[in-house]
Amino acid sequence: MPEVTQQLTLFPIADHQAPLPDYQVRESARARHVSLKVSFQGMVEVVVPPGFDPKEIPDILDRRRSWITRTLQRIEHQRQALPPEHLEARPTLLELRSRAETWTVDYGPSAQGSVTLTQNGPQTLAFSGADHNETHRELLRGWLQRKARAEFQPWLQELSQRCDLAYSRLSVRGQTSRWGSCSSQQSISLNYKLLFLPPPLVNYVLIHELCHTVHMNHSQAFWALVARYCPTSDRDRAHLKQAWQYVPYWVDKRVDERGRG
Secondary structure (H helix, E strand, C coil), X not given: CCCCEEEEECCCCCCCCCCCCCEEEEECCCCCCCEEEECCCCCEEEEXXXXXXXXXXXXXXXXXXXXXXXXXXXXXXXXXXXXXXXXXXXXXXXXXXXXXXXXXEEECCCCCCXXXXXXXXXXXXXXXXXXXXXHHHHHHHHHHHHHHHHHHHHHHHHHHHHHCCCCCEEEEECCCCEEEXXXXXXXXXXXXXXXXCCHHHHHHHHHHHHHCCCCCCCCHHHHHHHHHXXXXXXXXXXXXXXXXXXXXXXXXXXXXXXXXX
């Protein structure tokens, strides 16, 4: 039986003259119909059931063009209200709210050779080597992934034991449109962007995914289990819908791919 996955998206789920946006397609074994998601970077994801004919996707996007446009405009409006440092391509500070840590990022004098990133002091990261923004961001994303695994592994394990909800393994990635997911094999995947979120929201995401080891759906029984172990789940769930605003724009690799960096 193929492995299926329950995912917690970064977003809850657009002018006919506008061109169709860039989009990516993801096949889901649990999907019964086509659904659209928009990431906090403005990337449209089309979730399709197995065997769906991809030639039908442009027509679906065309029919949903008005919704997509409104959603992208809303995201852009919200992005413009963010502080300038949120949009900077060369970050000098990392606000890791999940651990109440502020990391400083230093950029050494421009030089030749490979770019390297090292920790040269308490909560201080330093670059050396050639001056290359895209490489800097790629190394910072790698650091975030390692940092997230180190922070979230014991956090998830503690919750697993306290809630008596076992999982098989943990992976940490930089998903574009999901905070986390849980497969039918009880494998949990977490987004390293959770590092930027306040602790209550991270705690909620971890409990949410652990509860999917029992219920691979969003049934009433699932939400009751979440509420059992996270009494503030309704509030946290509402706040999570806007939590993408905590994540700096440079963190998503698609910024580089789409020419924004």
